[in-house]
Amino acid sequence: MSGTALDPTTAATFPMAARGLMGDTQLRKNVKHATDVIQAKRARVVGEMPDWQELRESGRRLREHTMRYLDAYLEEFERNFTARGGVVHWAADAEEARRIVVGLVKASGSNEVIKIKSMTTEEIQLNKALEAAGIRPYETDLAELIIQLGHDQPSHIVVPALHKNRQQIREIFKREMNLPDLGGTPQDLADAARLFLREKFLKVKTGVSGANFLIAETGGVCVVESEGNGRMCLTLPETLITIAGIDKVVPRLKDLEVLLQVLPRSATGERMNPYNSIWNGVDPARNDGPRAFHVVLMDNARTSVLADAEGRQTLNCIRCGACQNACPVYRQTGGHAYGSVYAGPIGAILTPQLQEMKFAQTLPYASSLCGACYEVCPVKINIPEVLIHLRNKVVVQGGPFKAEALAMRAMAMIFRSERRFRAAQRLGRIAETPLVREDGQGEGWIGWLPGLLGGWTQVRDLREMPKQTFREWFEAREASGNAGGER
Amino acid sequence: MSRAGVLAKIRAANGGASTLATAEAAWGEIPRAYRRTAEMEREEILEMLEDRLRDYDAHVVRAARADVADTVALMLRTRGRTRMLMPEGVDQELLPSWVGFAVDDPGEPLPFLAIDKFEGVLTESTLAIAETGTIVLQTVAGQGRRALSLIPDYHLCLVRTSAVVRTVPEAMDLLATVPAFATTFISGPSATADIEMTRIKGVHGPRFLDVVLVID
Amino acid sequence: MNGVGAPLCFFCSRVTVRGPDEGLFLRVSLFITCYNDTLFPETGKAVVRVLERLGHTVEFPAGQTCCGQMHYNTGYQAEGMPLLERFVAQFRGAECVVVPSSSCVAMMRDHYPKMTEHAGNAVLAREVAELLPKVFEFSEFLTKRLGLEDVGAFYPHKVTYHASCHGLRNLGLGDGPQRLLRAVRGIELVEIAGLEQCCGFGGTFAVKNAEVSSAMLADKTRAVLNTGAEACTACDNSCLMHIEGALHRQRTGVRTVHLAEILAGEP
Structure with a gap:
């Protein structure tokens, strides 16, 4: 060790x-x-x-x-x-x-x-x-x-x-x-x-x-x-x-x-x-x-920490460790992965703040935001809320030109317009085509994704996108006057 | 000297200095909707204390005041303890006259190595909390300085039933009324669960705790 | 109205569904969510089917896209704000909003008020405050808004229920989804060990911390397989997509299916 x-x-x-x-x-x-x-x-x-x-x-x-x-x-x-x-x-x-x-x-x-x-x-x-x-x-x-x-x-x-x-x-x-x-x-x-x-x-x-x-x-x-x-x-x-x-x-x-x-x-x-x-x-x-x-x-x-309106609840901690025991991430890795004597969910919010956000920037992401920590905290520190707050600080620090930031902004652009969203849905179906393979039941699945998304396909498959989105179905149904009676 | 700097940073973070008067006023606003008092029969509270003391490996018996001396003697015989120590000021009527107890004299306190030679200590107590199975000791006559109930391997503690409360808030209310002596909460013998979360009785404090509930 | 249950189940006359709002038919605005729209249209269809079977009318505001959860939870708060505004613009004035995704509802309830407050936009804050009490997760709409447990469904399969974290903890769904499932005809509901354990999805967590996420997922799929169920259900397709990904990779033959699709089941 x-x-x-x-x-x-x-x-x-x-x-x-x-x-x-x-x-x-x-x-x-x-x-x-x-x-x-x-x-x-x-x-x-x-x-x-x-x-x-x-x-x-x-x-x-x-x-x-x-x-x-x-x-x-x-x-x-x-x-x-x-x-x-x-x-x-x-x-x-x-x-x-x-x-x-x-x-x-x-x-x-x-x-x-x-x-x-x-x-x-x-x-x-x-x-x-x-x-x-x-x-x-x-x-x-x-x-x-x-x-x-x-x-x-x-x-x-x-x-x-x-x-x-x-x-x-x-x-x-x-x-x-x-x-x-x-x-x-x-x-x-x-x-x-x-x-x-x-x-x-x-x-x-x-x-x-x-x-x-x-x-x-x-x-x-x-x-x-x-x-x-x-x-x-x-x-x-x-x-x-x-x-x-x-x-x-x-x-x-x-x-x-x-x-x-x-x-x-x-x-x-x-x-x-x-x-x-x-x-x-x-x-x-x-x-x-x-x-x-x-x-x-x-x-x-x-x-x-006290000077940060959202982060200061971290100081309410009375060091009981209940959040560590309840955390599904901590339970997989143990404490040393957090690189700090404060491990687990409380460590993920306390350590980067005690470092004044200069170090430990990956810790706010060491959580699935499942909320088990908040549920057991005896002084009700909303750890997921603080984690998200600190993620924002990390993002702002990282600047607008990181690959992730660019991708996130592009996604946000798409979601800001119905037209662009529809286009993206269509484009997605086309873009994924080369990755889709049929499984034994004849259904289409993706078993490999490039780049960061490859983390997903290490142990998981991804279903191919359906031929028709929900909104396309709903609109077709409305157009055919089928609403209400359709089964 | 960092005092001024730290305080200045706190005040900056809180948007200005606070006074104790405003703090005290705001303190009164903290909601306290938890239970304060017992809604339980006396007997039930005593049974709860006994149950919870036993749950954490203490041995507990109840005795009428007149029977306490015999009970203490029996407990010492059962435990095979003869070289016993006690603080000054223990109620003599509760002690078996035929068992010798060394007394720690506050004027001439025993060195720790000497205390370590005793097989056990007998003390009285300030109060007990049923809900948590806790006995509270303070540095007063009959309970002695903290080292006495710490170094020997065996602690026999007398608890008056009139001093048993149900909840922690009731206990804190009582403790707030007595002068601020050093206070120790004891809940079962010394224990650890540091190895595979297996509870082990007795690491550094007394490994054996006997309690006599003195009916009064 | 007393005693007269609406004939909600046209295929099975012995089923009469009653609730506190009996006889009251609502105009439901459906917020399908971006990923259900794109990846899980069957869930949306099932929601429409169930709600219409219960006599309600379903509307779909076409301008809807995404609640902003992915951006907000990953730290892109600024990008989340226009999506909040878009949601409010699309659904203001709705009688009620139904969302078949517990995490999206949690996003709105837990973060929208704070977002508008931080933005210093009092008008928007008021609109959010007025809108939020009308927003329901799908199972919650059935159990809490309509007071129903039996929605006249038939689903002859062995099923286990996964309690998605946001539904369980943020929305406090409790055993509402299980009560709905227990009322389904033909179903065999088996309880999963570690019901309250996260499946390890967590949005971008699954790719940023792929190893840990995978280990959490392995525990979850093992628990699913130990139940012997044919299908695993939940109120959130994001967890199900995650669990399904591993069940399919391991060729287990066990399916995942959104709760709405079970409740839409008919003989």
Whole structure:
């Protein structure tokens, strides 16, 4: 698997990357199995909620509201977090965020850190920067540990190693943990991870995390997790550094009553994930948690997404991954094809926008617009709508003289006139003639098309055009006075 | 310092600066048509909590206040746990007098490596949510600092039935009334489904969770 | 009017079709869509047959061409706008508009209002707002506008139904099409596994991401073949053209047929 980081600025186009990955039948089997299981679990626990649609609507409105008043809420968070002994840092981009974190780790006097799974740290490729500064990061989430030890890349927001099966994970652990006799059940593998990390949790002095939510009202931070590795990282170290996109703020503690209902059910298909931690600053009086707590508020192009009236709903995402599990495209290719740590439908809209449309322009087209993502989104992000919006940006960027643009304009010209449309229908019948062959039943079919259209005939035939269009039939019938009585 | 720059970009994107007052007014307009309260009998709510705790591999029993000590003792015997730890401030009447519990003294807190040597921890709880099978702990007397319910492999938790609510919004209403202590939601023992989506109990947090519902 | 069902089915006197609009005969303007007009005239004929059998009058505004979906969904929003204007010009004043394509109706409902808003054209926006509630996908017209399930059809074949994404999710057709199918005499309706899964067509997606589209299609055709049906039906010929392309390439002998053609079936 690719050891190089998922970097949208250097990644292959989606169709090219997908072509490569789709040859990996084991990967596709693993992805399909995992997404099938999560979808079934999600459907069960969502079905239990008679007010699911009301929760989704409140979730959407709450997130929209937060983005609308984002400056006020970030300042409120900063004020309250600082009042509780925390330190806030602001980072305009990934580079600045990395520099701040590396500086804070060094200042904490540690040359190793324990990490909670965080998509934001993946987004900014923090581990590479830490290693370059001589700091060893230990990923503690089981899936992230599998990825780190396997020199692999995450392929899913919530279950980043879902593209690996137990045999593959066993091989990684045997090799990297030096456990030649390791058993092969998921329990064996989880036990090995427990032993491997136990000492780190108890001894490493600095932790790095992301955040699910920053609570403006209290200056609190909320982290949602399953294994307890998150609790270890945010409770036991002396110093905790949390990196969060500016989009992670929520106005009031009470708002978690919406988000903590929709997130677990959407993400892992659980009524509630095993552990949620909500805490505020530092608490030396009770000896509870780290003595130093830093939050890095990172922009990294989120404000440019916010400035786009149609694209900004992308920022409402709470990173549940439900759209990935539901997406028929993701389910075929897995996550690496998207060339970004944000894969699937949300990645297809988030990645190009975070790249300010300079890279990843094939991602908005990596969708059949089937709408399954929108249907499961717990905050009702209309992903197909944003995909179409971004396609328009790509088209405008590409200029008017690309072959596709010329063809599309020609088609539009035809559709703008009845006369031209009729002529095109007639012409089409003539033009296709050399391509049409008869099948066993004597019907005409096309089995090969030129150029871009050849994608169609790779695995599909195309029926020849009928001798008479519908409008010709209808008009002939009207002319013969047959309307109404014709059978 | 990027603070000013980031805030300026946000304001430009939103067509100007916002104030907390206008934000708060608009916050009140967010529709919240979801369920807030229980339309359920007390007993049904308790059964729902028990059912959902069990669904996520917790062991649950109900006991009258007078029987809690015996129940706790039986649970510890069944689990084969003797070296137990607890935070300061646990209601002594709920504990079996013949079982020794080490107490984490806030004045002289145990090092993490010492906590790791215990076979289990007993704590009380702030409240529980039936619909999600969740127990909520806070850093207060009887529940202790967060490390206590995290490092040992076994957690025995006492939940008062009067503190059981049905829905998440009811729980958040209650939590909004208490000072902002560190709060942990626990729903079943530590678990992962990272390997082939097979749920495995116990990775880093306690692998075993027992709950005594104290009828009050 | 109460109790007097119109004799809608002249070939089979025991069939009496009733609905909330019983006795009310409508003037239906048919928007056939560009690809049905050109590639699937049989679908259009079937729509006419069913609607006339139910006593309605069908009109065909001759200036109609395309709703603009392909342009709009591929990112050519500017090219879609004149097609919107053309549609409105052709169908303004219609009593109701029937469209035998779920994705074209989804295009109009989901995007036309926004397009006119972006164009800043208040007059057009109002016209769109007035017209859209009168636009129906064919099966939706039967089940929701006319309140019918049984349209007196006969189709003695084993059939499976594919729920096209735009019909299922954007239009919320629900089980309307299946209810229509279940009322067909002689039909054996078998449910497909993964009913809600996309067939992989997605317009230009099928050529821009041909490999992924093909893999999605392979899953769909396998599901179709597993039903043992003779034919696969849907409310959208674009999905059916896609599925048919693979079924034919693989020489499976399984056909695709638009829902309207089944409902037009007579003994």
